[in-house]
Amino acid sequence: MGLNINSRYNKSPDFTKNVVIYTLLIALSFSMLLPILVLISTSVKNEKEALKSELDFIPEHPTLNNYSKVWQEVKMGRAFMNSLIVSLIIVLGQLVTCSMAAFAFARLKFPWRDKIFFCYIATMMIPAAVIMIPVFILTNSIPTFLNAAFSPGNKIFSVDLFFKGTFYLGRIAGINSYFALVSQGLFSAWGTFMLRQFFLSIPKDLEDAARLDGCGLWRIYRHVIIPLSKPALATLGIFVFMGAWKDFMWPLIVTTRQDIMTLPVVLQLLQGEISTDWEVLMAGMVIALLPTILIFMLGQRYFVKGIQMGALKG
């Protein structure tokens, strides 16, 4: 009897329900993937096939020419390296500066601690646009100040530098410098806030034990807090990498030479220049998308957890 009720109550409605849900989920997945399929298939088409007004995903003459073309001729390789270097430096910078500051805010006692922390939180609400204008002005005027102070003769701080005469290295500071691309990303109020919340949840016992053993602040930070926070650091690293990799407005306003532009800026430049070679552009876009998608796939566990953790505490 009980078995009968169960099967009436659970199994058969569940089965139809599951069929409906699966059908819906598959249909939705397909609509999510469709544009990406268009992208990938167009990137391996030749010019003629790319400009056909019909839907076909499998080209008759698939080719990787677009990839080699965009990598070499359009100097996408350089842009890719620029993006990679800039993003990695920013990730490293934030992991170090934010975790150190978060340690201080979460675990140490010092005058003005809560006031400074309040300033951090208060500024998180202010739009990026407000901050960017003065930072742009500051970035622009750093070389002028440095030249006046240290190099009035040859103005070394605003000269374009080359390696072996041809390889563009950028300027030391200001517009078209790696310094300008990374400097404002090396720390963040948000990252500090997130890590602080995490550090607060680490039991204090371990730290107290280390203290009794005579560990100084640095060793507690380095050998107790950091090893215990790997998931949080991974989450922050993934977030920051994705943000830095996709960042557009800032690299757009501080670069004017293609050699030092990051990938999004070069892609944008490209689509203005070669409005007809869509298939080449698509190859460039696939290259641009790969790293973030790869990072997301690899770090999905941390990423999802991080989003959910942040929200529940927020």
Add this chain to the structure above:
Amino acid sequence: MRISLPNSKQIQWGAYLFLLPNLMGFLFFIFVPVLASFALSFFNWNYLTTPQFVGLTNFKTLLFHDPQFWKYVGNTVYLMGGIPINIGLSLVLAILLDKTGLKGKKFFRTIFFLPTAASGIAVYILWKWILNAQYGLFNIILSWFGIHGPDWLLDSNWSKPSLIIMGIWISMGGINFLLYLAALQNIPKHLYDAAEIDGAGSWKKFWNITWPLIRPTTFFIVIMSVIAGFQGGFAQAYVMTKGGPAGSTTTIDYYIFNNAYVNFKMGFASSISWTLFLIIFIFTLINWKLGKNGIEY
């Protein structure tokens, strides 16, 4: 026995060393710029001549003598019309995926999140292609049904809906969806069991159990979406439409960009950005007041 811990009660001056790298960045790139931009909004400065103090003139011009500004505010709000659709669809997706016993949860979650993971300039260019009148996916599919699709991005009637559709594709399976998924997982199962015994159907269970219990998440998502919505729209419009046609996709953020980095009106641009901040601040307060009622933490 009490163990007295060295250091734990006295001031730890070493803390400042830990704070220093981050605090320097914070001061130089956030704190001082915020103050500087506030001051700048009372000046006229074209970057070449000396700044000229003009008092509240920038704000007066912006609010009372600049029809463009209000048009762009309108555009921004119009584009934010995608927010409720987005939140609704995220919730539907999360509910579908939350059904217990469903295999491949992680697989679907990954696919749904892909557009968000990919989002950025490349995705905007891709959508420019998808919305292309001649070769684009949209009009190809529409033509199967005998519909001659519009020239989406080049038609000022369709440019904003196009961007909203793209926005839905990008973020319906994104962060909001993950937040809802987590919220749904936290609802105790016995509540549903109890309701089932009382004979409640799915619809009733949703409105009486699910919806009230995920309200804090909805509240959080609405606040964050509205904040992001007011500040958004620059990159997509810059890449896809250059703010056109006829300024129909220029948002407040784009207007700030044009004034600051194209026309070099640094003071005026700062005054727009502070106005934007005020708008965001007021709306967040309203959301807070409206949303707080009935939420128990």
